[in-house]
Amino acid sequence: MTARRPMIAGNWKMYKTCAEAEETARGIVELLHGSEETDIMIAPPSTALVPVSRIIGDTPVDLGAQNLFWENQGAYTGEVSAPMLISAGCRYVIIGHSERRQYFGETDQDVNKKIRAAIAAGLVPVFCIGETESERDSEKTFSVLDKQLEKGLEGLSEEQFRPGLIAYEPVWAIGTGKTATPQQAQDVHAYIRTFLKKRFSPETAEATRILYGGSVKPANTAELMALADVDGALVGGASLKPEIFAEIIHYKR
Numbered sequence: 001m002t003a004r005r006p007m008i009a010g011n012w013k014m015y016k017t018c019a020e021a022e023e024t025a026r027g028i029v030e031l032l033h034g035s036e037e038t039d040i041m042i043a044p045p046s047t048a049l050v051p052v053s054r055i056i057g058d059t060p061v062d063l064g065a066q067n068l069f070w071e072n073q074g075a076y077t078g079e080v081s082a083p084m085l086i087s088a089g090c091r092y093v094i095i096g097h098s099e100r101r102q103y104f105g106e107t108d109q110d111v112n113k114k115i116r117a118a119i120a121a122g123l124v125p126v127f128c129i130g131e132t133e134s135e136r137d138s139e140k141t142f143s144v145l146d147k148q149l150e151k152g153l154e155g156l157s158e159e160q161f162r163p164g165l166i167a168y169e170p171v172w173a174i175g176t177g178k179t180a181t182p183q184q185a186q187d188v189h190a191y192i193r194t195f196l197k198k199r200f201s202p203e204t205a206e207a208t209r210i211l212y213g214g215s216v217k218p219a220n221t222a223e224l225m226a227l228a229d230v231d232g233a234l235v236g237g238a239s240l241k242p243e244i245f246a247e248i249i250h251y252k253r
Helices: 019-030 046-056 082-087 100-106 107-120 133-137 142-154 182-199 202-207 220-224 242-249
Strands: 005-010 041-043 060-065 092-095 125-127 165-168 210-212 232-235
Touching: 005 092, 005 242, 019 041, 019 046, 019 242, 041 092, 046 060, 046 202, 082 107, 092 107, 092 142, 107 133, 107 142, 125 142, 133 142, 142 182, 165 182, 182 202, 182 210, 220 232, 220 242, 232 242
Parallel strands: 005 041, 005 232, 041 060, 060 092, 092 125, 125 165, 165 210, 210 232
Antiparallel strands: none
């Protein structure tokens, strides 16, 4: 069995001015002692990528973006390309977050094009999938996830996909205070790993890190991280305060 290195990622969404983002990044860096066994990523809003990149510098914290467009350049007002993100210091990019799908109409085909663009440029995609509450209540969770995975990874070879990450974020648990039970989380993460085994290979399935996202907080991190197929967390609101995010990073203590 491959020992997958855990990752704690913070998605700051549409919060923080440049000055606020710099202050938060400094606070996180100061609280990192003892986190050597965990990968850490923060994804500030695009306006703050460059100043935050300067703050985290050579620290263990990696920079991520919250979105990208699939073309490298062009007349696409308001969009940001993969080369732009790399020039800002990004290593990761979140793709297909439920809020992008819900509020901005992103389709599985859009997500696929964005994943392809990220990989082609050398960014590591954090590919988000998840079902709504009505879909779970209708027992459609696995069929929904199957479609999102199939369409999102369409046309990608095993070599291209590595070392991508997948984030399972049940839509009904984002910002609601609800969290999937440990059994629910494990069942879905195991399903995703089985999908990857069939789609690519047992080796890629075993090596791929699958993060859980959905009202992650210090009180539930250790329980979630103890699950066999949960390799990390995509943290929303709890990543906005350095001391709370640090508690999540240090979940083993």
